[in-house]
Amino acid sequence: MRAAVVRQPSGPFEIEQVRDPEPAAGEILVQVAACGVCHTDLHVHDGSVPFPFPCVLGHEVSGKIAAVGDGVVDLRVGDRVAAGFIMPCGSCRLCVAGREELCERFFAHNRLNGTLYDGRTRLYDADGGPLAMYSMGGLGELAVMPELAAARIPAGLPLADSAIFGCAMLTAYGAAHHVAALQPGESVAVVGAGGVGISLVQVARALGAAQVIAVDLAADKLAAAQRAGAGAVVDASAVDPVAAVRELTDGRGADVVFEAIGLPATFRQATEMAADGGRCTMIGIAPAGRLGEVEITRLVRRKLQILGSFGGRPRTDLAELMRMTLAGLLDPTAAIGRRFSLDQVDEAYGLLARGEIVGRAIVEM
Missing domain, CATH: 3.40.50.720 (NAD(P)-binding Rossmann-like Domain)
Structure with a gap:
């Protein structure tokens, strides 16, 4: 697949051929329709928030499920989903207490090491070198994430625009x-x-x-x-x-x-x-x-x-945000100010860094 790879702090977002990722147990593989362009990515990009390089950024996605790992319970191949940037494990002390925005395994593995919760990334470049994942590493054509990070998008809501449920909303x-x-x-x-x-x-x-x-x-x-x-x-x-x-x-x-x-x-x-x-x-x-x-x-x-405040609770809040949208209380499309292709990712983040993006921009695959 193609993905935007950043190889060093403040380096360009370069479009590379990356090995197709595969989901492990409890995970889903999503064919990404869109990924939000978020300012938090810039803090990682310039090194002001510590994170491993090389990496694939992007943490706010929507798409269709292309494959599921063993043990996936509720989601199926072909489902349209939006995924939260917080990816709860569901089993740590805070997830069990209903505070999944503070998931211990998410912070210990993903935010420190750029991996999922078995300590391994799902992304590798063409030569087999590991690429750190910021959340699911959504700036690529395919993304792996825990099932618990994603929610099914109801009929009537646009697929690409629903990406912004995952972080901004x-x-x-x-x-x-x-x-x-x-x-x-x-x-x-x-x-x-x-x-x-x-x-x-x-x-x-x-x-x-x-x-x-x-x-x-x-x-x-x-x-x-x-x-x-x-x-x-x-x-x-x-x-x-x-x-x-x-x-x-x-x-x-x-x-x-x-x-x-x-x-x-x-x-x-x-x-x-x-x-x-x-x-x-x-x-x-x-x-x-x-x-x-x-x-x-x-x-x-x-x-x-x-x-x-850091994010929300994907297991309940994504579905609630979609319900509010169907009820006419929210309009994610109205929050989207610019749309870019994957080849324009470097341009998109440059504009964001200069304050030239109004609302939320998305990268459409």
């Missing part, structure tokens, strides 16, 4: 529902109107937020946030974003603030936008070792909550 839903416990009637500020931010706007509206404010520096991204359902936008290049959010919320601040960038400055701004007793839910990934600041006295006296 899953991350947004996990943050809003599981972590922030967003309640109907609450006010929300979303700092960062990229792929995840646009998804957060949609999810917050779907969960009943009374007011959704999007904050960004780019006019085109703010316009996209408005199209996604933001009732107000703040251009942080022109005004003080903290003061603007407070003004839009009658001086109180937002009940829930989502930070979807991962910068120290926006981390602090998010805490200052929150209302008394507010929840600051931090989603943006930063380079390893980067710190965020918060004013200690305000944190204590105003009883702020600072909450970290």
Whole structure:
């Protein structure tokens, strides 16, 4: 098959012939229809998040099942599926407790070593050299993943566009529902109107937020946030974003603030936008070792909550996101701003790094 391989930190995404992968027990082989272009891949690509090289990135996919390994229970060859970037093992302490977004085997094997849970990768180059997998290594024509990472796509939903359920939408839903416990009637500020931010706007509206404010520096991204359902936008290049959010919320601040960038400055701004007793839910990934600041006295006296959120729970949340979409509450297609071919992967990530992608881009195979 063909796949986009990165051989060294900050190196190009080169299209190579890679050996066709095969699923082991409990795994499925998916013929990839589309893979999302996510900013988290850039942190791995430039080495700011430690990960082995050479590797195949891409962690947000949809496609059709081409083969299944022994012991696969629910999915069948030919099923259309979307796959979450978190790939739960289903058996570790946290998976059993229903906290699969913190799956111990996922972090110990995949995120540290680029393998699946038997300690082996499923990807090898034409010479037989191993290629590390970031999640399922979705920037290729075929991808192997645990069955528990994937959910069947209902009839009526587009195959390629459903890729973004696996990270952008899953991350947004996990943050809003599981972590922030967003309640109907609450006010929300979303700092960062990229792929995840646009998804957060949609999810917050779907969960009943009374007011959704999007904050960004780019006019085109703010316009996209408005199209996604933001009732107000703040251009942080022109005004003080903290003061603007407070003004839009009658001086109180937002009940829930989502930070979807991962910068120290926006981390602090998010805490200052929150209302008394507010929840600051931090989603943006930063380079390893980067710190965020918060004013200690305000944190204590105003009883702020600072909450970290990493993805969602594929075994339940993917199906719920698809149900919400069929009900007309979400629109993944509206979040997709650009489409690329596999041969254009290097261009796609270059545009993403320069902030020139509005919404979520996908690579269609």
